[in-house]
Amino acid sequence: MTETTPEPTSKKLFIKTYGCQMNVYDSDRMADALAPHGYEPVQAAEDADLVVLNTCHIREKASEKVFSEIGRLREMRDERRLTGGDLMIGVAGCVAQAEGDEIVRRAPAVNLVFGPQSYHRLPELLARAHNGARVVDTDFPEEDKFEHLPAAKKEVTLKRGLTAFLTVQEGCDKFCSFCVVPYTRGSETSRPLEQVLREAETLAEGGVRELTLLGQNVNAYHGLDSRGRTVGLGELCYRLSLIPGIARIRYTTSHPLDMTDELIEMHRDLDALMPYLHLPIQSGSDAILRSMNRRHTVAEYMAVIERIKTARPDMAMSGDFIVGFPGETDADFEATMQVVREVGYASAYTFKYSIRPGTPGATMENQVPEAKKAERLTRINEQINTQMHAFHRSVVGRTLPVLIEKPGRHPGQIGGRSPYLQAVHMDGPTRLIGQIIPVEIVEARNNSLIGKIVTVAEPNPASVIESQAIAAHI
């Protein structure tokens, strides 16, 4: 008789993700870290033995949601206990980091609280919680959590599709006066080059064709290579573009001061870098920018955009704006509207200023009344929507490379994304899924484009030569 090792008992895990793309990436890594311990992902809290809320602290509304969700889960747990069942509740992410003690105090139902730097310790924390302890881990450890976290796996990736997020940098040293990120994610760190390349190779082997590199300050990336040399984001993008299968690279979010010449030149030289850049300015008023501690003026931001557009004339821009920052006058807001028009953003995220305890903005005088913020938000949104639709219409008649991602809603149709992240629908066979093909855009709808396949793509010898030229350059 042969002895068999017992399988770990299967437990069900549901992770609810709030906030940014980095949280989406982190949730996947948490699931990967727990898989060897018998945790299998499920799609709803109702089916789970362990629910983790991966939280966001960036604005007040985002963090308020956590406490109401904990309340709902506690009720579910209490009901289960009546019939001998149970539920473990974990709170992860930036609310956990910033308000760990508050959660412990206000929400006794929560079994464990852990910040973004503790995810690699999750199995151990969970074991302690299973033994009845209430576990809180919000330290910023010295060790590199990525060394201990499983890299994105290819089996998982296949399920996820042709595009993937990849965290390359975390944290921020900029300390904008409205922002909690430097407190919740800690100071800037970059993952070593080889570690990022290895993870990208695994993703590519699993079928991923488009990578979005993530970091709170991603263009401040300065990872070490195996010889101890510091590598910037431009070179990282180039090295990633050499991985077979990786055809498109994006990165988010960037700070204007970190748009180096090296990175901007990469936008000129590297076809794989998509001509769509998220570069927040937050406000179009120099006085407000100063008070926000952004460390640049409107003119300096405009100069960066000009350098980018010179390097890559087909570049489209997106950004973030905060309206109603303390002291923002009507004239300051009009200056923001002027920047929105002048840059001609193809899209943008807009927010009402939200007081974050512990940040300098929270104690500033001249807080703007809610009604004023709402009024300004409506106006800026109208302008951005108008520009977004104009941008969609502007690509009608152009032939764009489209990454075919999935079957369309109707038989015989397929859908994909343009370089500008626009959804494109067209007639075509599903065997094209995973390919990048030239598509003539024939119509712009509200939220998508209609296209017509031109020809099936052949490898472009010109881009091969171009890659070699860049290799020589590095």
Ligand code: 5AD
């Ligand atoms: N209030 C409103 N918006 C904020 N953001 C960051 N902090 C705040 C805040 N306190 C916005 C910024 C940032 C984006 C991620 O969220 O525009 O770029």
Ligand code: SF4
């Ligand atoms: Fe926050 Fe971005 Fe400013 Fe850093 S650069 S403090 S993440 S808004």
